[in-house]
Amino acid sequence: MKAYKSPAIKRIERFTDTIVSLSLALLIAVFLAVCFFSDSRAKKTELENMYQKSFYELSGNMTNIENKLEKAQVAQSRPMQIRLLTEIWKQSGESESNMGQLPLDNAEIQNTTKFVNQLGDYSNSLSKKLVNGGIMAESDRQTLVRLYERCRELNESLTSLGRRIGRSYKISDHIDADSIKKGILSRFGSNFKDVEDNSVGYPKMIFDGPFSDALKTDEYKAIEGMPETDNEYAIAYIKNHFGKDVAVNYISISGDGIKTHELTFSAGDIDYYAQLTVKGCLPLLICSSTFNAEVTLDEKAAAEKAREWVKQLYGFEAECVWVNEKDGVGFLSMVPKQSGAVIYPDTIKVKLNLSDGSLAGLNSMAYMKNHIKRTIPAPALSESEARESLNKKLKAGYGRLALVPKGNSGEVLCYEFSGEYRGSTYLVYINADDGSEQDVMRIINDESRGKLLE
Amino acid sequence: MKKVFIRSLALAAVLILIFTGIHGGMSAQAKYISKGDTAQNIKAVQTKLKSLGHYTSAVDGIWGARTTAAVKAFQKSKGLTADGIVGPATERALGLTLSGGTTSTANLSNNDLYLLARCIYAEARGEPYTGQVAVGAVVLNRVKNPGFPNTIYGVIYQPWAFTAVNDGQINLSPNEAAMKAARDAMNGWDPTSGCLYYFNPATATSKWIWSLKVVVKIGRHSFAKGQAV
Numbered sequence: 001m002k003a004y005k006s007p008a009i010k011r012i013e014r015f016t017d018t019i020v021s022l023s024l025a026l027l028i029a030v031f032l033a034v035c036f037f038s039d040s041r042a043k044k045t046e047l048e049n050m051y052q053k054s055f056y057e058l059s060g061n062m063t064n065i066e067n068k069l070e071k072a073q074v075a076q077s078r079p080m081q082i083r084l085l086t087e088i089w090k091q092s093g094e095s096e097s098n099m100g101q102l103p104l105d106n107a108e109i110q111n112t113t114k115f116v117n118q119l120g121d122y123s124n125s126l127s128k129k130l131v132n133g134g135i136m137a138e139s140d141r142q143t144l145v146r147l148y149e150r151c152r153e154l155n156e157s158l159t160s161l162g163r164r165i166g167r168s169y170k171i172s173d174h175i176d177a178d179s180i181k182k183g184i185l186s187r188f189g190s191n192f193k194d195v196e197d198n199s200v201g202y203p204k205m206i207f208d209g210p211f212s213d214a215l216k217t218d219e220y221k222a223i224e225g226m227p228e229t230d231n232e233y234a235i236a237y238i239k240n241h242f243g244k245d246v247a248v249n250y251i252s253i254s255g256d257g258i259k260t261h262e263l264t265f266s267a268g269d270i271d272y273y274a275q276l277t278v279k280g281c282l283p284l285l286i287c288s289s290t291f292n293a294e295v296t297l298d299e300k301a302a303a304e305k306a307r308e309w310v311k312q313l314y315g316f317e318a319e320c321v322w323v324n325e326k327d328g329v330g331f332l333s334m335v336p337k338q339s340g341a342v343i344y345p346d347t348i349k350v351k352l353n354l355s356d357g358s359l360a361g362l363n364s365m366a367y368m369k370n371h372i373k374r375t376i377p378a379p380a381l382s383e384s385e386a387r388e389s390l391n392k393k394l395k396a397g398y399g400r401l402a403l404v405p406k407g408n409s410g411e412v413l414c415y416e417f418s419g420e421y422r423g424s425t426y427l428v429y430i431n432a433d434d435g436s437e438q439d440v441m442r443i444i445n446d447e448s449r450g451k452l453l454e
Numbered sequence: 455m456k457k458v459f460i461r462s463l464a465l466a467a468v469l470i471l472i473f474t475g476i477h478g479g480m481s482a483q484a485k486y487i488s489k490g491d492t493a494q495n496i497k498a499v500q501t502k503l504k505s506l507g508h509y510t511s512a513v514d515g516i517w518g519a520r521t522t523a524a525v526k527a528f529q530k531s532k533g534l535t536a537d538g539i540v541g542p543a544t545e546r547a548l549g550l551t552l553s554g555g556t557t558s559t560a561n562l563s564n565n566d567l568y569l570l571a572r573c574i575y576a577e578a579r580g581e582p583y584t585g586q587v588a589v590g591a592v593v594l595n596r597v598k599n600p601g602f603p604n605t606i607y608g609v610i611y612q613p614w615a616f617t618a619v620n621d622g623q624i625n626l627s628p629n630e631a632a633m634k635a636a637r638d639a640m641n642g643w644d645p646t647s648g649c650l651y652y653f654n655p656a657t658a659t660s661k662w663i664w665s666l667k668v669v670v671k672i673g674r675h676s677f678a679k680g681q682a683v
Contacts, residue, residue, distance in 0.1 A: 024463075028469070032470065102613075104613060106612055107662065254669065287638065289634055351641075363643050
């Protein structure tokens with residue numbers, strides 16, 4: 001029989017029921033939260049450990065570089081110099097990599113990154129010079145001294161920041177992602193920026209490497225001296241080459257360094273974006289997406305079509321030096337010929353729809369920067385003489401004269417030979433004047449990028 | 455006592471559901487297709503619209519201005535909101551079943567090209583094709599610049615360099631447009647003539663980026679060279 005309970009007792013019982021069930025529920029929720037947060041804390045610790053490891057490795061790299069730079073100033077023998085410079089180059093690559101793993105916005109470490117990259121690039125450049133028989137000049141020694149002094153200052157700041165990190169400074173506590181989005185430095189960032197600012201006065205680095213300060217040129221030789229054109233001229237150019245009834249939408253003149261007419265137009269079902277140089281009204285860039293249609297043009301036909309386009313738009317007979325076909329799209333490299341040599345620095349890249357040979361794109365930046373009427377002296381060696389310099393194991397094919405880029409700012413006349421070895425195709429470049437091996441490239445078939453030269 | 459026990463279990467279960475619901479809801483995504491969806495889906499839409507007479511261009515799997523216009527025309531003819539986006543209502547009206555995002559390209563996960571395409575897709579999938587090429591070109595320009603990391607991976611994964619990397623969108627599969635744009639960029643196409651930065655003037659909050667001189671504007675992005683480093 002059910003016991004009789006008065007309304008008051010029932011109320012009390014209901015009240016305690018509620019309290020108990022709420023507390024139980026709360027306990028379970030708290031338990032879940034604790035599990036969640038302790039997992040989160042473990043991850044945070046792991047991350048902090050990675051940051052600290054990267055920081056200490058960076059410090060170690062920079063100390064090594066400082067030591068080697070000091071030694072390089074006294075090293076007399078070429079082999080020793082080469083060894084030290086190569087080691088510096090390797091360490092600079094690692095320090096750049098470690099710096100990239102620290103939670104710093106690029107703006108906070110841009111100067112240090114540049115210093116480290118140029119330092120490595122310069123060391124590599126200098127060591128190449130020594131390997132090729134050159135000697136360390138007085139100017140090189142001066143540069144090494146300056147680099148050493150900058151390095152030492154950088155390291156002093158890094159070491160003192162390192163001491164703070166060692167004494168319970170947590171890197172991840174000093175990062176504010178929200179302020180970074182607004183362009184304000186994180187606290188770790190400003191600590192690091194002090195490291196940068198203490199080593200001011202980075203020297204301007206001029207050498208023959210990809211990071212050299214000398215490489216920043218805004219010279220566009222191909223259009224030098226050509227008359228400036230206006231928007232009407234540009235629109236007429238497009239109508240002239242792509243069809244009188246083509247609808248052209250002129251956007252504006254834009255660009256920095258090279259001024260271009262920016263416009264879009266549609267021709268034969270394709271939407272194009274184009275940049276035509278203001279001087280001379282030549283296409284700097286034409287861009288369009290391509291169709292996934294069936295390929296009907298083979299390499300020869302594609303090269304012929306590309307030749308036609310270059311003749312029509314730039315007014316010269318080009319030689320096709322490279323074809324990369326993938327997914328119905330062909331990228332062809334077209335170059336002018338002069339004195340019997342193909343001129344690689346003046347490349348125009350043509351992108352074709354291989355279904356019908358219609359133009360999909362043009363990229364003439366290299367041509368614009370480098371093309372001039374050159375005087376190419378006759379080579380000292382004949383083709384058969386140059387062939388002597390080839391590796392005997394190589395099954396050699398065709399040979400022709402080619403002007404190729406040398407380093408990052410020069411050009412050299414070579415003989416280009418194709419050759420087979422062990423199933424791979426190679427292109428070997430022999431200096432046309434002294435028969436030395438200028439470069440060796442291998443043709444590879446990349447699954448995603450098609451035929452490449454490396 | 456049993457009543458209390460059951461009641462508290464029920465309350466706890468409700469709390470857990472709420473908790474996981476909030477957590478899970480944050481990662482759910484609506485299934486709408488518009489610019490930037492897979493070629494498969496876009497081709498299906500284009501084919502259908504072509505058969506209905508709204509779309510007259512090539513069925514190429516690329517979402518451009520003409521596809522948007524055709525969708526809008528179709529939506530108008532059916533009395534739907536003409537916004538150019540194929541949402542569930544438009545999908546039903548077209549009589550199509552669109553698939554979830556899968557890319558038709560082969561497994562290229564370790565490849566520079568594929569990562570570049572992922573970055574382009576994450577950062578610029580609603581942009582015109584040239585704008586996507588331009589984003590790829592900015593990445594490659596940074597690789598060549600001494601003030602930035604020296605590999606495509608280093609540049610893309612540099613902390614806070616790209617918002618789409620920060621918020622995980624970089625892990626989405628790129629579509630064919632992004633792959634094509636990445637290929638163009640790798641072949642040297644650079645509509646920005648060497649720019650290192652870009653921003654969307656409508657959403658940029660960083661004061662610093664506004665101080666840069668804009669070289670060219672494509673789609674929603676303004677491209678700038680930055681201070682000479």
